Amino acid sequence: MVRARESAGLAWLKTQGLKVPKFVGIQPDTDLDALTIPFEAPWIVKPDVAIGGKGQRGLVHRCEDQAALQHAASDLFAQQFNGSPLAAVIIEECVDGDEFFLAIAIDEQHRRPVIRCAPVGGVGFDATSTNVYEASLVTDLDETALQTTIRAAGFADETMEIVQRTLRQMWDAFVASEAVLIEVNPLKWDGKHGTAVGIALEFDPHSQTSVDARRPELETTLAASLGRTPTVREDAVAAADAREADRPGMTFFELDGDIAFVVAGGGAALFTFDFLHDHGLNPACYTDYSPGGGLDKLTALFEAALSIPNIRGVFVGVAVLNVMDTEFFADALLTALDTTGIDPHTVPIVARIAGPGETLTLQRLRAVSGLTVFGREETLEHAGSVLVTQLAKVGS
Amino acid sequence: MTTPVSISSMLADPGGVVVQGITGRQGQLETRWMLDSGTHVAAGVTPGKGGQVVHGVPVYDTVEEAIAKHACRASMIYAPRHIAAGAAIEAINAGVRLVAISAEDVPMHDMIRLIDVAKEHDAVVVGPNTQGLLVPGLGRIGSPGGTDVNERFSPGHVAVVSRSGGMTGEIGHLLHLWGFGTSVQIHLGGAVMPATTLRDGVALAERETITKITVVFGEPSSSQEDVLAAAIADGQMRCPVVAMVAGRFSDTFPAMLPFGHAPRATGDSATNVAAKYANLTDAGAFVAHNFTQLREQVERLTANLATHVNPEAS
Numbered sequence: 001m002v003r004a005r006e007s008a009g010l011a012w013l014k015t016q017g018l019k020v021p022k023f024v025g026i027q028p029d030t031d032l033d034a035l036t037i038p039f040e041a042p043w044i045v046k047p048d049v050a051i052g053g054k055g056q057r058g059l060v061h062r063c064e065d066q067a068a069l070q071h072a073a074s075d076l077f078a079q080q081f082n083g084s085p086l087a088a089v090i091i092e093e094c095v096d097g098d099e100f101f102l103a104i105a106i107d108e109q110h111r112r113p114v115i116r117c118a119p120v121g122g123v124g125f126d127a128t129s130t131n132v133y134e135a136s137l138v139t140d141l142d143e144t145a146l147q148t149t150i151r152a153a154g155f156a157d158e159t160m161e162i163v164q165r166t167l168r169q170m171w172d173a174f175v176a177s178e179a180v181l182i183e184v185n186p187l188k189w190d191g192k193h194g195t196a197v198g199i200a201l202e203f204d205p206h207s208q209t210s211v212d213a214r215r216p217e218l219e220t221t222l223a224a225s226l227g228r229t230p231t232v233r234e235d236a237v238a239a240a241d242a243r244e245a246d247r248p249g250m251t252f253f254e255l256d257g258d259i260a261f262v263v264a265g266g267g268a269a270l271f272t273f274d275f276l277h278d279h280g281l282n283p284a285c286y287t288d289y290s291p292g293g294g295l296d297k298l299t300a301l302f303e304a305a306l307s308i309p310n311i312r313g314v315f316v317g318v319a320v321l322n323v324m325d326t327e328f329f330a331d332a333l334l335t336a337l338d339t340t341g342i343d344p345h346t347v348p349i350v351a352r353i354a355g356p357g358e359t360l361t362l363q364r365l366r367a368v369s370g371l372t373v374f375g376r377e378e379t380l381e382h383a384g385s386v387l388v389t390q391l392a393k394v395g396s
Numbered sequence: 397m398t399t400p401v402s403i404s405s406m407l408a409d410p411g412g413v414v415v416q417g418i419t420g421r422q423g424q425l426e427t428r429w430m431l432d433s434g435t436h437v438a439a440g441v442t443p444g445k446g447g448q449v450v451h452g453v454p455v456y457d458t459v460e461e462a463i464a465k466h467a468c469r470a471s472m473i474y475a476p477r478h479i480a481a482g483a484a485i486e487a488i489n490a491g492v493r494l495v496a497i498s499a500e501d502v503p504m505h506d507m508i509r510l511i512d513v514a515k516e517h518d519a520v521v522v523g524p525n526t527q528g529l530l531v532p533g534l535g536r537i538g539s540p541g542g543t544d545v546n547e548r549f550s551p552g553h554v555a556v557v558s559r560s561g562g563m564t565g566e567i568g569h570l571l572h573l574w575g576f577g578t579s580v581q582i583h584l585g586g587a588v589m590p591a592t593t594l595r596d597g598v599a600l601a602e603r604e605t606i607t608k609i610t611v612v613f614g615e616p617s618s619s620q621e622d623v624l625a626a627a628i629a630d631g632q633m634r635c636p637v638v639a640m641v642a643g644r645f646s647d648t649f650p651a652m653l654p655f656g657h658a659p660r661a662t663g664d665s666a667t668n669v670a671a672k673y674a675n676l677t678d679a680g681a682f683v684a685h686n687f688t689q690l691r692e693q694v695e696r697l698t699a700n701l702a703t704h705v706n707p708e709a710s
Contacts, residue, residue, distance in 0.1 A: 106504060108589065108618055111511050137505055138512045178505045206501035208478055226653070248500065251654055266586055266657040267560020270615060270642035273655075275686060277645040286655060290500070319562030320569055322527060322542035323425070356542060376548075379570065381687050 001180050001202040003050035004216040007090050009201045012216030016173040018166060018184070018196045023092040028077050028085065032070040039093045041065055044197075045072040048088035049081050050219040052183075052200040055123035062094060084229055095195045099186030100159070101125050102167055104174045106181070110134050113174065115146065115167060119155045121186040122198075141171050162194040163187075177215045178207035226253055233304035240300030248290035250297055252304055257282025259387075260305040263317040264289045264329075268380060272317045275384045281391070283315075284308045291324035298328055302336035313391050314342070314349040317380050321355025329353050330361045334368070344370025348390035352383035398493075401520045402603035403580050406494045407535040411467035412438030414492065416483045417474030418455055419445045422498065426474070426528075426539045427451055433545050435535035438466040459483075463490045470494040472528065472537045480524060481506035488519045496537050497523030500587070507589050514591065520600065521591035522584060525657075527561035530568070530581040531604070540565060540581055552577020553701075554694060555601035555635075557594060558613035559586050559620070559657065563642070567611055567690070574691055576698065579607040586615065586657025594620040595627045602634045609697050610635050611690065614672065616643040617658035621672040629679035637681045638693045644669045644685070 004012065010020045022039045025048055026032075037043060046060045054060050061072035073089050080086075101121030107114040116130040133149035135141060143164070150163050170182045181202040188195045203215055222230045222238050230238070230253075237252040259276065261283035263269040269288045276283060285305050289298060306314060316333060318326065333351070337344070353361055354376035365373040372390065374383050399405075406413075413430065417423045418440025428451050430437050437453050439462035446457035456462040459471070471492045475483040477499040484495045495514075502524035514521045522529060528538015533551040541548050548565065550572045558564040564583040571578055584590050584597050592600065598610050610633075614621040621641055628637055646655040647668040667675075677683055682697065684690040 106508065106589070109623075111589065112508060136512060137509045175505075178503060180504065204504040206477070207503045207505065253653065255649075265560060265562030267558065267563035267613060267615065267642055268566065270560075270646070270656050271563060271640075274642055274644050278685075286653070288656075319560075319566040320542075320548065321562075322539045322565065323422075376569070379687055380566070 002205045002218045003203075004201045004218050005048050005050045005088075006046065006199070007048045007088065008216040008218075009199050010196070012201075013173070013196055013199060017169040019193055020196050021092040021095050023090050025088045025090050026073060027088055032073060035066075035070075037069070037091055041069075042094040043069055044092040044094050045069055045076065046090055046092075047076050047079075047081060047086050048090040049086070051081070055198065084223060092197070095188040095190065095197055097188040097190035097195075100155075100163065100189060100194070101127060101130060101185045102163065102170065102187055103127060103181070103183040103185065104135070104167070104170050104179070105183070112136060115149065115171070117150055117153050117155070117163060117167065119153060119159070125185060127185075135171070137175065141168065143168075159189055162189065166194055166196075176211065177203065178211045179203050233307060237300050237304045240297050244294055244297060247294050247297065248292045250290060250293050250301060251288040252285060252301055254285045254308060255283055257284045258310055258312045259283045260308060260311045260314040261285055262287050262289070262302055262305050262315070264291055264321070265319050268317055268319040272315070272380050272384060275381050276315065276387075279384065279388045281313070281388060284311050291321055295328050295331055298332040299335050302332045303339055306336045306340040306342050311342075312347060312394070313387055314347060315384065315387050316349070316351035316353065317383065318353045318355065319380065320376050324355065325357040326353050326355045326361040327357045327364075330364045333365070337368075344368070346394070348372070348387060348394060350374075350383050350387040350390065352378060352380050398518050400603055401493045401600070403494070403529050403537075403582070403600065404531045404534055404604055406470040407435060407531055407537070409469045410436075411469045412436035413470045413472060413537055414439045414441060414459060414462050414466070414468035414487070415453070415472050415474065416441045416459065416487065418442055418450050418453065419448060420474055423474040424450055426472070427453060429539060429541075429543065429545070430472070430536055433536050433541070434533075435537065438462075438468050459487045459490045459492070463492070468492060470537055471496070473497045473499070473523075475499065477502045477524070481510040484510050484521055485513050488513055488517050488521075493519050494537075495519065495521045495523075496526050496528050497521065497585075497591075498526065498528070498538065499523075500525035500585075502587070504589050507587070507591065511589075511591055522582065522597075523591060524587050525561075525585035527564065527583045529583070530578075532578055532581075538583075540568070540583065548572060549581070550577040551579070551606075553579055553606055553608040553698070555579045555598075555604065555607040555610040556581045556613070557584065557597040557601050557610060558582070559584050559590070559594065559615050560613055560642075561585075563613045567613060570687060570691070571611070571694070574694070576694055579604045588618070588658045593623065595624040598624060598627075598633060598637060608635055608701050609638060609694060611638045611694070612640070614639065614641040615656040615658070616641075616646045616669050617656055619667055622667055622675050625672070625675035625679040625681065628676070628681050636697050637676075638684055638690060638697065639673075639676045639681045640684050640690060641669050641672045641676070644673075
């Protein structure tokens with residue numbers, strides 16, 4: 001799922017009709033001594049990042065004066081998020097009042113969007129304890145049923161109208177933007193207004209493109225999914241993937257191990273990784289290549305995996321393919337061997353490749369000295385066990 | 397009350413299968429394969445291409461038109477992801493009872509609408525991102541087995557229900573090599589929100605009367621394995637289930653790392669692979685961590701079939 005940074009999310013919710021706190025953003029080069037906040041203290045200071053649970057992580061600070069604000073901001077800018085320095089801090093007006101929990105999320109169990117609400121909320125609130133209204137994307141929101149849910153949740157009479165109106169606004173935004181999650185926690189109720197103070201937003205990365213204009217600016221960086229700065233090889237694979245965005249995508253990220261790991265298909269990759277892990281091998285990367293991705297993507301994947309520093313073995317695996325010609329794997333592997341200079345006599349390479357064109361592919365790869373290649377006559381597990389044996393010999 | 401859909405009944409239905417998106421490259425290729433494996437592909441649909449013929453199959457502009465001529469009960473959809481769910485709804489509204497969707501990355505809101513429509517019409521939708529469905533010796537809907545389906549699979553009493561397309565074929569092939577064969581092979585698709593989940597997929601596989609054992613292949617993401625475990629514990633499954641859940645290693649990595657087809661859950665309610673195995677074991681499933689254990693479990697269950705089949709479950 002893709003998420004929005006706090007500032008982008010607040011600005012977007014405001015356009016959807018929700019009341020949000022006043023806020024300003026500051027950057028690392030902002031002169032904190034000269035900073036003038038256009039609304040009165042106390043202020044809430046927090047990182048402007050696309051992660052939830054900031055309060056639970058101790059990243060949200062209430063500051064009573066300028067000195068406390070400067071201290072909190074400096075402290076946040078000194079921290080790393082997803083492997084990079086923080087790019088912005090958000091300073092909000094402090095809103096006091098009762099705390100409510102309101103959320104709309106696609107729920108796997110219900111297989112529908114569900115609306116949850118509770119007359120309590122805030123940091124650490126357990127959303128699973130709330131009343132649930134099961135909505136439908138086929139029919140419009142049933143206001144009467146929603147009202148019943150709100151009442152059953154225990155909201156006081158004077159808060160019914162604001163809760164129902166806010167949920168209606170959230171629902172309209174949810175449908176229009178094809179959201180996966182819109183959570184307001186807390187909605188602060190001061191007796192007159194409901195203000196969305198804490199928010200979490202998630203969106204389907206594969207939604208209809210027509211909804212893009214109806215969403216906030218989203219964080220889609222590789223670093224956001226990895227939680228650290230990408231390596232040059234990860235960037236190279238991501239770039240190759242983006243060059244042919246109309247073809248099936250691929251996954252590549254590096255780990256702490258020393259076995260280059262290139263497996264096609266999500267299930268086969270998980271299964272084979274388990275096998276190697278069970279036998280004491282630690283892959284240096286995880287890959288998932290969807291057959292149909294094309295030769296350029298596959299070559300980029302092999303080149304990235306085989307160029308990871310200090311690898312001591314290579315595993316190539318394919319569950320029996322239906323459509324894609326196995327010759328692509330021979331082409332990509334041989335190109336990567338050429339460009340990376342990996343010597344199969346010192347770095348064992350074991351492949352199990354099966355599917356269309358298998359006979360020719362196996363002939364080509366078996367002609368390369370040092371490569372150990374299996375077809376459908378052997379399982380992925382057998383190929384893995386051969387790599388284990390070969391590595392033991394190299395190490396002895 | 398309509399008769400529950402089974403894959404074999406749909407393949408054997410005289411109305412045959414309609415292929416939506418038949419004139420595209422994938423549609424043409426896999427239609428050829430379906431025909432070669434014995435599937436009666438009665439009609440194709442591509443808007444604006446009505447009147448054409450693909451491998452002898454007449455093409456229509458709409459599903460409604462195709463169904464009016466051929467009474468197809470099943471559909472394989474090769475429409476692009478942005479219109480795939482709409483194509484499925486069109487088919488269900490025209491009377492199709494079983495739909496398989498090939499496209500991956502179908503928008504979640506589209507899928508949720510489709511799931512609602514399918515439920516209302518008592519139709520079965522498999523996918524998105526499914527390679528398809530196979531009953532060895534009878535036919536297939538989609539591409540399982542590629543060009544050599546008869547060499548890779550054979551009829552038998554073990555069903556395969558999997559979230560991974562590659563591993564559906566791999567396990568089906570191994571069961572063939574081990575001498576068991578398969579009653580049906582169902583690739584559910586690796587999407588976050590598949591129309592048919594593992595639990596429903598196992599129930600679908602059990603509608604094949606020759607199914608005596610079901611092998612399931614799960615993954616780290618979602619709670620489908622836990623839901624299946626609860627159904628087994630509740631006595632809802634007719635046959636013993638042998639469960640593999642790949643990705644045990646991922647339990648030791650941060651949840652944000654994208655192992656597998658779909659994002660792993662985070663937060664307090666998140667489950668991991670070890671917990672899925674524990675739930676399945678506690679429920680009475682027979683678990684396997686690798687192919688050796690899988691073979692042992694299937695061999696043992698086959699030898700004791702009369703003991704394990706639950707005649708009370710539907």
